[in-house]
Amino acid sequence: MQSIKPGSEYDVVIIGGGIVGLASAYYATARGLRTLVVDQYGIRNNVNSSKGNERMFRLMQDNTSEARLAETSLALWMELQMATGTPLLAMDDLIFFGHKDAPLTTEGNVSQVKKTMDRMAMPYEYLDSPDAIHKRFPVFNREALPSDYVGLVQASSASINVQAAASAFFSAAMKTGRLSVLEKYAVSGLEPSGVPHQNQTYAIYAQSEQDALCIRGRHLILSPGVWADSVLNPLGLHQTRDWKIWQMNYAYWPVKSHDVKIPIWFEFGNLDANDHGTFYGFPPLNFDPSMANRVKMSADYTYDVFDHPAQIHHKVSQRLMKELSGxxxxxxxxQAIHLEQMEDAGTCLYSMSPDGKLVIGRIPTQPCSETFYHGASMCIMESGRAFKYAPLFGRVLVELAIDGKSPYQSDLDIFSPLREGLFN
Ligand SMILES: Cc1cc2nc3c(=O)[nH]c(=O)nc-3n(C[C@H](O)[C@H](O)[C@H](O)COP(=O)(O)OP(=O)(O)OC[C@H]3O[C@@H](n4cnc5c(N)ncnc54)[C@H](O)[C@@H]3O)c2cc1C
Structure with missing residues (x-):
């Protein structure tokens, strides 16, 4: 890996080497741009929100914009699979099930998702009772399903191979000869200089344990995960106190029998608009030898909610895990899973926006201002859902930074950085 000389200038500098930053690097280098990715913990580290083995891909969304974005993203995942010759998606049935009238959570609810699917004429299977859910997937005990439970099954869903996806974006970008990386350097300063549309560049001040350097980028892409304030504050933006870090928990359980099909699943067992009562799980997957014959399952709520990255402690919540295993x-x-044998519990971070919707767009010069930093874009507060969109978001971030606009804009409006309450 080449060393980065102080003062070097790149067409694009991407801050954040998680999945969104790597996807951006793929599309930037594909456009012929000399690109640098900077990450304070290194590319594909074990601290950020992109760690781990598997993520869910789903077309089932509670609004048509996200459903269309997911459809486009699916096409781009397929393109990446073809281009790199790497299987990235394990396609499978996904079942959403839960109370028929459960209030909306950050992941939607069954009835709203059903309405969206109907509006878009997306094919799905409707399971109108707990009996129907149990009959379709006997892995769910009939006695555990309340009488008002209904379900939706959608076949164009997938488990995404997290490490293969990161590696595919990274290796393809590297192969162009246009990607450089600066690892274990934290960016602590950003400064635009020059005249927009003419000779503007961003000075990017980065620091490692031993050393500090300044590099320059003609365009800037920010994909910093829960550390967004570290790069937004130098640009005059501060996330409001309503933004939160959710430290999520998960674990694995050994599979007892492969005779009982385990689909990808998400349960809306919530009784109010709180995410408490939402759970999800994956089928057995072979993405990594450590996953052999095991399934990952999680709760989609947490008791560890932080205001600042300094509060992250990565400790598994015993209270949450007791509720999850119970x-x-x-x-x-x-008969399907050794439910008494919870293994390898861990944590991972959601960057949760005040309204539960992520933020992607150009970077305003002030909160809610329609004046933007020239040649710059960001994806922040991904609210536990950006992985499925990674190829599309990478492409959009490059379009916004280079062209100042994206053909996907109308569907991206729900994720606008100009929403009230995001910054002060
Ligand atoms: C438990 C869990 C389950 C999830 N399940 C799903 C799912 O099923 N489907 C789905 O679509 N999504 C899911 N998500 C969400 C998804 O994983 C994230 O939205 C996505 O990984 C975010 O990627 P990112 O690149 O934006 O951020 P990150 O992966 O957090 O990367 C940000 C990077 O920026 C670097 N950085 C930040 N600030 C600086 C700085 N100042 N200088 C240098 N480097 C910096 C960090 O070191 C970090 O590596 C889940 C998330 C979690 C935690």
């Missing part, structure tokens, strides 16, 4: 023991067929 719930799974009643929900799931004991």
């Amino acid at each position: 719930h799974l023991s009643s929900l799931l067929n004991p």
